[in-house]
Amino acid sequence: MKQKLLGIGLVLALLSVAFAQTEVVWWDFLSGGDGVRMKALIDEFNATHDDIQINATTLEWGVPFYTKVQTSAAVGEQPDVMTYHMSRYPLGIEQGVLRPISDDELAAAGISKDDYQPGLVEAATIDGQLYGIPFDVHSIILYYNKEILSEVGLLSEDGLPLGIDGADNFSASLQQIADAGYLPLSFGNSNEAGNVFRIFYSLLNQQAGAPPLVADGMVNASDEAKTALRTMQDWIENGYARENVDYPSSVALFTSGETAFTINGVWEVPTMIDLEASGELFDWGAVAFPVLFDQPATWVDAHTFAIPASTSNPISDEKVAAVLEVIAWMNENSISWAEAGHIPAYSPVTASVEYQELEPNATYVSLAEHSVFESRSTSTGVASPLYDAVSNFLEPALSGQISAEEAVDLFAEDLQSQMR
Numbered sequence: 001m002k003q004k005l006l007g008i009g010l011v012l013a014l015l016s017v018a019f020a021q022t023e024v025v026w027w028d029f030l031s032g033g034d035g036v037r038m039k040a041l042i043d044e045f046n047a048t049h050d051d052i053q054i055n056a057t058t059l060e061w062g063v064p065f066y067t068k069v070q071t072s073a074a075v076g077e078q079p080d081v082m083t084y085h086m087s088r089y090p091l092g093i094e095q096g097v098l099r100p101i102s103d104d105e106l107a108a109a110g111i112s113k114d115d116y117q118p119g120l121v122e123a124a125t126i127d128g129q130l131y132g133i134p135f136d137v138h139s140i141i142l143y144y145n146k147e148i149l150s151e152v153g154l155l156s157e158d159g160l161p162l163g164i165d166g167a168d169n170f171s172a173s174l175q176q177i178a179d180a181g182y183l184p185l186s187f188g189n190s191n192e193a194g195n196v197f198r199i200f201y202s203l204l205n206q207q208a209g210a211p212p213l214v215a216d217g218m219v220n221a222s223d224e225a226k227t228a229l230r231t232m233q234d235w236i237e238n239g240y241a242r243e244n245v246d247y248p249s250s251v252a253l254f255t256s257g258e259t260a261f262t263i264n265g266v267w268e269v270p271t272m273i274d275l276e277a278s279g280e281l282f283d284w285g286a287v288a289f290p291v292l293f294d295q296p297a298t299w300v301d302a303h304t305f306a307i308p309a310s311t312s313n314p315i316s317d318e319k320v321a322a323v324l325e326v327i328a329w330m331n332e333n334s335i336s337w338a339e340a341g342h343i344p345a346y347s348p349v350t351a352s353v354e355y356q357e358l359e360p361n362a363t364y365v366s367l368a369e370h371s372v373f374e375s376r377s378t379s380t381g382v383a384s385p386l387y388d389a390v391s392n393f394l395e396p397a398l399s400g401q402i403s404a405e406e407a408v409d410l411f412a413e414d415l416q417s418q419m420r
Contacts, residue, residue, distance in 0.1 A: 138302070183260075
């Protein structure tokens with residue numbers, strides 16, 4: 001009897017080992033269409049894996065998320081993996097909340113740096129150490145109403161907008177739309193520091209010879225920066241766009257059919273797709289942000305996967321291996337993430353026939369070749385002092401309170417005071 005019980009115990013112990021699961025604690029900041037698609041990916045991973053299960057929590061985007069990460073890591077209660085904006089890396093490294101990932105760890109997980117879009121791994125590497133694995137590239141794009149453009153003669157036979165390259169051409173096209181009785185353009189410019197900065201930064205970097213906005217700890221109030229802001233200011237002063245438009249209103253102006261164009265992030269693609277599928281939207285399209293000056297350049301950021309660092313409760317080697325398996329699977333299956341408008345970082349996905357046939361993504365995928373990340377600084381990036389300075393000085397210029405020249409000078413002075 002005793003031997004039988006021992007045998008049963010041994011079987012149970014072996015079964016316990018065989019069915020042991022590693023729990024990966026996951027934090028993200030994804031909501032809306034992003035959140036829906038990420039939850040579907042997590043559910044699919046859990047359904048197809050017995051050895052690893054993701055325990056996911058979604059926290060509030062921006063300052064609340066990054067503050068929570070910092071405090072949790074300090075007390076050893078951090079997640080095993082998290083989503084993290086690449087623009088935030090310099091500050092995250094300074095705060096000590098990002099754990100480097102070694103080449104040996106990547107190799108053990110079968111992850112090759114060569115499988116990622118050019119420049120992304122380099123952007124995730126600081127002082128020779130890789131601090132995260134890219135998941136996507138996301139940027140601003142130009143959405144357009146094909147019906148309005150067709151009516152005013154600004155739609156090509158291929159269904160693409162005409163007259164959008166070059167500042168003068170773009171202004172002439174906006175005037176042509178206005179003459180037809182439509183509001184040409186909408187973009188968030190009130191309580192919307194993110195969108196204001198993304199457009200401003202793109203226009204700044206399209207000017208050949210423009211100095212970096214931030215370099216070597218110095219903020220440059222360059223002539224090119226003033227030209228970029230003045231261009232945006234002109235859109236409003238000429239009646240091509242309305243002032244004091246917040247984010248939801250900028251989307252609503254376009255989806256209601258009132259404007260011909262809107263400038264927004266790729267993350268609004270699901271909004272357009274869902275409205276079109278329900279019969280609530282006109283024939284629409286999206287292209288890369290137009291080149292108004294000397295060279296293609298578009299602000300970009302990237303969602304990445306990162307491992308939090310903690311001195312009080314460091315992650316184990318076994319858990320790192322499980323996390324990297326999760327990350328590898330997410331990237332290999334990121335075609336569904338592309339449906340949220342993002343450009344996957346994993347090159348085999350963007351090279352696939354399935355992705356090449358995905359619209360409008362395939363139309364604007366080229367923007368990844370001309371992407372411009374924010375200047376590497378502890379005072380720039382998501383939820384950084386940069387965006388406070390945009391709200392305090394660049395936004396008021398767009399509502400006519402101060403000149404573009406004064407706004408850029410004050411913006412640079414304020415941001416400089418917060419550099420460290």
